[in-house]
Amino acid sequence: MKVDPTRSADLEVIYTDDPEVVREAATEDYTQHVVPxxxxxxxxxxxxxxxxxxxxxxxxxxxxxxxxxxxxxxxxxxxxxxxxxxxxxxxxxxxxxxxxxxxxxxxxxxxxxxxxxxxxxxxxxxxxxxxxxxxxxxxxxxxxxxxxxxxxxxxxxxxxxxxxxxxxxxxxxxxxxxxxxxxxxxxxxxxxxxxxxxxxxxxxxxxxxxxxxxxxxxxxxxxxxxxxxxxxxxxxxxxxxxxxxxxxxxxxxxxxxxxxxxxxxxxxxxxxxxxxxxxxxxxxxxxxxxxxxxxxxxxxxxxxxxxxxxxxxxxxxxxxxxxxxxxxxxxxxxxxxxxxxxxxxxxxxxxxxxxxxxxxxxxxxxxxxxxxxxSVLTVTWTACVLVWIAWGWFRGPSAEHTEWRPGRVTLFNWGGLSAWAAGTAVGMVMLSVGDDSSWTATWALPLSFVVSALVELLVLALSGPERTVMQRPRDPRKEVDDPWEARIRCHRCGKFYLAVEMDRDPSHGHQAICAGDAQASPTFYRHARSEARGSTGR
Missing domain, CATH: 1.10.4160.10 (Hydantoin permease)
Structure with missing residues (x-):
């Protein structure tokens, strides 16, 4: 296994399911984790x-x-x-x-x-x-x-x-x-x-x-x-x-x-x-x-x-x-x-x-x-997602490598939110100005879908999906040979989860932390943002 020499703490890695995680999954269904x-x-x-x-x-x-x-x-x-x-x-x-x-x-x-x-x-x-x-x-x-x-x-x-x-x-x-x-x-x-x-x-x-x-x-x-x-x-x-x-x-x-x-x-x-x-x-x-x-x-x-x-x-x-x-x-x-x-x-x-x-x-x-x-919110969410997926097919990243980890994405992706909001605003206004028999009621959902899709496409064309990613060092995904098979021990809960969801916790000596505990930590994201600003000089 190739190891990143910049890492600050050794990773505990296994290639089989953690029995405690499997027991928990019987009821929790990996709600806050990636499904292996x-x-x-x-x-x-x-x-x-x-x-x-x-x-x-x-x-x-x-x-x-x-x-x-x-x-x-x-x-x-x-x-x-x-x-x-x-x-x-x-x-x-x-x-x-x-x-x-x-x-x-x-x-x-x-x-x-x-x-x-x-x-x-x-x-x-x-x-x-x-x-x-x-x-x-x-x-x-x-x-x-x-x-x-x-x-x-x-x-x-x-x-x-x-x-x-x-x-x-x-x-x-x-x-x-x-x-x-x-x-x-x-x-x-x-x-x-x-x-x-x-x-x-x-x-x-x-x-x-x-x-x-x-x-x-x-x-x-x-x-x-x-x-x-x-x-x-x-x-x-x-x-x-x-x-x-x-x-x-x-x-x-x-x-x-x-x-x-x-x-x-x-x-x-x-x-x-x-x-x-x-x-x-x-x-x-x-x-x-x-x-x-x-x-x-x-x-x-x-x-x-x-x-x-x-x-x-x-x-x-x-x-x-x-x-x-x-x-x-x-x-x-x-x-x-x-x-x-x-x-x-x-x-x-x-x-x-x-x-x-x-x-x-x-x-x-x-x-x-x-x-x-x-229904306007769900239709416009779908429009944004479909454009995002289509962009990944042609320009990347692939689904398996898309970034969503708590410590690796910006607090707000204003481009994506703007696309969602633009179509939603159009749909809400159209529904509010007429009754059920008006043309605005008939066209509200289709037009809101089109508006969100076009704005999301424009945003991606101008800045790409990387606009929402915080660049930080010490990435567990890159420290194992297969992030979809390697399981890494989380320093907070002590359980092993897929490397694809793991991150380094800058608030605790850059030890490995799972997505669920990263999301629940009151300090993790603040330290991650600080580390990202230090890495990029912003």
């Missing part, structure tokens, strides 16, 4: 965990709502375009996340800076908590409608109480097995729902060509439908936190890109679910405006206990993803901002408490409006 290749998952179990997101009742009702607004044909065109867009973007993101092994939190540091990068995991945590609240309430309402007995608030508590422990085991240890077990029952439930609807109300042969008497949206109906599905681009960020567990062989990248996270997944999630939702909505007579809850209640009235079981399966599966993503990202935000390190179990309980409090409060109308605006 020894902990990666094959496509089938990874898909079992990720496809929990395909089973939300939300996808059925969204398809129905879009069709009721612009007609079935335009809704289907919009869904097909969304499958293509989601599939292509997530193919790219899933491959890059697997090659870096990073979370949204870790990766965003390189793109937006050490402090600026905290905005991304904070955004994901907030949105995930909202979805956990909303999807959990669907289960509670279904239970309350069928079983009754106790107040709805008690059903809320029951749903949260059983949902929280489901994320204690992490993706590899539990979620893949649990969701894989339930998925066939969800598919069977969908088939039963369609057959039951046909037997009770007939086939409704004109549902495929149904069109409202008046369409109150700006622009082509199919384009409006496409932009409605852009509102859920937070799934791009969800993809990243799951895809980091994927293997990096060419075969695994392709299988995960096409099926696990890409077009195959969205063909089922958006198109199949959407078509079933449209059929049920246009075939079963309903009173009042169609919402997610009214659709669930209608199914319970038609199918009884069978519908309750289907709702429980679908919503429990997706809430494992919501609670998992909320927990990991809230954990990262707290470690970065408050230097607080708590266990995964503790954070899952905290998320559960937050979800329950939100369920009890009368803020759903506010949250629904806020959700409309958060």
């Amino acid at each position: 290749r020894s902990w990666r998952m094959s496509p089938l179990p990874l898909a079992s965990a990720w496809w929990a997101l395909a089973s939300a009742m939300f996808w059925l009702i969204l398809g129905a709502l879009v069709a009721l607004t612009v007609g079935t044909v335009d809704a289907i065109i919009g869904m097909v375009l969304s499958v293509i867009a989601y599939g292509a973007v997530n193919y790219v993101l899933s491959a890059y996340a697997a090659r870096t092994g990073t979370t949204v939190n870790l990766f965003s540091r390189g793109l937006f800076g050490y402090a600026g990068g905290v905005l991304a995991p904070l955004l994901v945590a907030v949105i995930s908590i909202y979805f956990a609240t909303f999807e959990g309430s669907v289960i509670a309402v279904a239970f309350h409608a069928y079983f009754g007995g106790v107040d709805l608030k008690i059903w809320y508590l029951i749903v949260v109480a059983y949902s929280v422990p489901l994320v204690f085991g992490g993706v590899r240890v539990f979620l893949d097995k649990f969701n894989g077990l339930l998925f066939p029952f969800y598919v069977i439930g969908l088939v039963v729902a369609v057959v039951w609807t046909v037997q009770a109300h007939g086939t409704g042969g004109d549902w495929l060509t149904w069109r409202p008497d008046e369409i109150q949206v700006s622009g082509p109906g199919w384009f409006w439908a496409f932009t409605v599905y852009m509102g859920d681009w937070v799934l791009m960020m969800f993809t990243w936190d799951y895809a980091r567990f994927g293997r990096t062989s060419r075969r695994d990248i392709r299988v995960n890109g096409w099926l696990t996270f890409g077009p195959g997944f969205y063909m089922f999630t958006i198109l199949v679910n959407g078509l079933i939702g449209i059929f049920i909505a246009l075939t079963i007579p309903s009173k009042g405006q169609l919402t997610e809850l009214s659709g669930v209640l209608g199914m319970v009235q038609l199918m009884g206990l069978t519908a309750v079981i289907l709702v429980w399966i679908s919503q429990t599966r997706i809430n494992t993803a919501n609670f998992y993503v909320a927990t990991t990202n809230l954990e990262n935000v707290a470690a970065r901002v408050f230097k607080l390190k708590l266990s995964r179990v503790t954070w899952a309980i905290i998320v559960g408490a937050i979800v329950y409090v939100v369920m009890l409060s009368d803020v759903f109308s506010f949250l629904l409006a806020a959700l409309r605006y958060q």
